[in-house]
Amino acid sequence: MKMTLRWYGSEYDTVTLRQIRQIPGCVGVITTLYSTKPGEVWSRESIRTMKEEVESEGLEISGIESVNVHDDIKIGLSTRELYISNYIKTLENLGKEGIDLVCYNFMPVFDWTRTDLAKERSDGSTVLSYDQDIIDKINPTKMFEEMDADSSGFILPGWEPDRLTRIKELFEMYKNVDEERLFQNLVYFLKSIMPTCEKYGIKMAIHMDDPAWSIFNLPRIINSKENIQRLLDAVPVINNGLTICSGSLGSNPDNDIPDMIRSFKGRIHFAHVRNVKHVAPGKFEETAHLSSDGSLDMYEIMKALYDINMTGPIRPDHGRMIWGEKAMPGYGLYDRALGVAYLNGLWEAIEKSNK
Template identity: 80%
Template sequence: MKMTLRWFGSKYDTVTLEQIRQIPGCVGVITTLYDTKPGEVWSVEAIKAMKAEVEAAGLEVSGIESVNIHDDIKIGLETRDAYIANYIETLEHLGKEGIDLVCYNFMPIFDWTRSDLSKVRADGSTVLSYDQDIIDKIDPSKMFDEMEHSSGGFILPGWEPERLTRVKELFEMYSEVDEEKLFQNLVYFLKAIMPTCEQYDIKMAIHMDDPAWKVFGLPRIINNKENIQRLLDAVPIKNNGLTLCTGSLGSNPLNDIPDMIRSFKGRIHFGHMRNLIHLGPRKFDEAAHLSSDGSLDMFEIMKAFYEIAMTGPIRPDHGRMIWGEKSMPGYGLYDRALGATYLNGLWEAIEKSSKSIL
């Protein structure tokens, strides 16, 4: 396991590479080219510049999150092959620069969804929160406006601004796409890119749907053990793997995360570590990474990662906003740094305990 932090680039992020470098045990960043649109080819020059900036700070580019997938691919339009060709070219450029991990998702229209980006907790910190009752009262065509309004003026990762004026159009385009069609379109995409992934040993790591159920009636297919296993079986190549996100899976209390980690051994390329607390059916607040602060047993989760000999990157995902920090919702420095230190501490304790038993 290697500890990393997500970084949004010097243009957008309030957190600097120099600060990330000072987090004990943090060796790299997970980043992307934030000015590119889905479907565009990433230039070699832009990738080289991004990589050079990170390495100049004493860190590595541990992975890309994300090379976003064009809607025509998800919907299965005739134009998808052209966008897949562009995606393959981007993978080739990344592979030639030694970048071998790409986290992505296949969620229609909306990425991760929350009803509140700054819910105040009893301790005065603020967190991301989800309440289905609130979501049900929101007009989907205004969801982007709702998220943008509560973001504090910061960009929201995964919420592509070019979709702002296309929500109604996109809903119409997805009207005939059910779970099965979305799944088959994902398989089509993966089978097309796998030869390139194998050539450059690029690990494609799909992120779980967040939350783990339909939002605004749109299909979600990467949300439980059965569905994930089906995808791994449909494209049984090691390069086709997972970004195991504890917060996304944990939104559904029926998901046994340690069991899933052990079951998917060899196919988990990346880990997102996040805690949350269940408040009721389809209602949760995100929490500090500490097990006792939420509903997830982070010790058992890290133990499962240790047992499968996880060697890929892990990052603390979504932190509270604490100590007066102003930053992108969920992505401040302070609480994520605390989370990285806590997770490293768990790993060290598990590792030393396991060796002492032997």
């Protein structure tokens, strides 16, 4: 496996490439062109500039997270053909620049969602947390107005300001999209891009829905063993694979993550490995990566990845805010660096015990 860290680019991230390079065992970054919007074509020049910046600090771009999928593709509008064509052009340019992994998601309207970006823990650190009771009290179509009226309004990850102004429009667009239609639109998208992926050796790695259930009555379909297997069977090409995210899947305690990892052997191209603590049904908070700090057995998760001969990138995911660090919620340096050290330690122990 290759240990990596998510990096948001020199323009947006408080963490520098030089700092990432100093984390023992961290060989690359997972990044993207953050100034682009869904549906835009990434030029070879911009990709090359990004790549050269990373390599100048002794790291590699181990994958892209994400090339976002335009809503018209998810909804299945006639205009999806234009955006699929643009997506293919972006994949071609990535392939020509030697980048062969793309993580993406197919969640409608919102990306990963939390209700508290700085929940204080007993040790004084803060973490991301989710409470379904709070979500149930939010009227998402009035989100923007509520935020304007009350500065303490909910500000959730994946709810970009330019999309907040279109919330009503987006909900109207998705009103006839149920789980089956969303699934078929995903299959259509993947079948359209697979020839290009096969030509350039690009592995598409879909990210799990987070949390692993539908919110605001919007369909979510990549959240269980059964649903994931159905997608892999529908597009049975090795380039059509997964980003296993232990935190996303782990939000639902019914998901047996080590079993899922072993079941999807050969189709897991990327992994986010982090811990969560179940508080009550529909309620969880994120923790340190350490097994004893949360509800997931991180040893068993890493062992399952070892057992399937995981050779792709792995990264720690959302970290706590510790030691007074000020950074993007979940994406500070300190706790994620501790996560790298912990996961590398588990991997070394597993590797040596199997010799």
